[in-house]
């Protein structure tokens with residue numbers, strides 16, 4: 031299954047949930063990452079149950095706090 | 099407003115640009131920008147906006163200059179250590195450009211004063227260094243319908259987005275609540291490369307200049323991310339605003355600014 035993750039097209043195994051994708055991509059502290067799927071915000075409660083499909087596009091948006 | 103010979107010379111490199119011209123420069127000189135935080139992001143933003151001739155620039159910060167600031171907060175010098183940051187910043191800005199007026203607010207932006215702080219300004223730059231302040235600035239700007247530039251920097255990374263009322267998502271649409279204190283590195287122990295403030299703070303100044311002059315496209319509906327180690331910029335498209343957003347959504351639960359508990363930095367500097 032081909033997905034576009036953070037702008038890069040890559041092959042992924044089938045039956046992948048958003049939670050599993052966060053693991054596969056080694057996203058740190060996934061509970062504080064915002065995910066958009068095909069240009070829609072995804073609620074955190076939906077990560078476990080949302081199955082990704084061919085050609086989906088996923089973005090991870092990270093908290094960045096400093097201004098120092 | 100007609101330009102003096104000195105102003106024509108001072109701003110000639112702006113005026114010659116077809117996207118700015120005399121008209122755009124006049125708009126900059128009539129413009130009012132508030133910078134919250136005179137630190138890593140606020141320093142370059144303040145210097146460039148002063149140099150650009152933005153008519154009134156407010157700068158808000160409660161802190162004094164510390165030796166550990168000087169690696170990145172380029173508006174302050176070694177001789178300023180111990181002095182209020184806003185006073186130090188104002189002197190440099192006025193030295194660059196005596197044409198402008200600088201309002202220095204030596205205060206923390208909090209729920210009680212934020213609406214008063216932003217009210218007289220056309221555009222706000224969030225150069226704060228913590229999540230409670232970033233959410234406060236977002237909420238206040240959404241409520242008061244003020245455009246603003248949000249940014250964050252850490253280690254070798256930075257990102258920014260621009261909010262304009264009625265156009266695209268706000269910061270809270272993207273991040274619905276601040277992370278718990280200490281969950282995400284925000285404090286001094288994480289470190290940041292000094293030039294990161296220069297890159298991202300200058301981009302915030304660029305957004306303010308474009309907004310005032312009416313030039314080009316703003317970063318509304320996009321998050322621009324920068325990874326210095328990979329030397330990669332990405333302009334990430336953001337979804338349209340979250341319908342259920344607590345502050346800019348259809349039935350906002352947040353109708354006035356409020357303070358989150360300040361993050362505690364539990365690691366020694």
Ligand SMILES: [Zn+2]
Nearest residue numbers: 268271343346
């Ligand atoms: Zn919103």
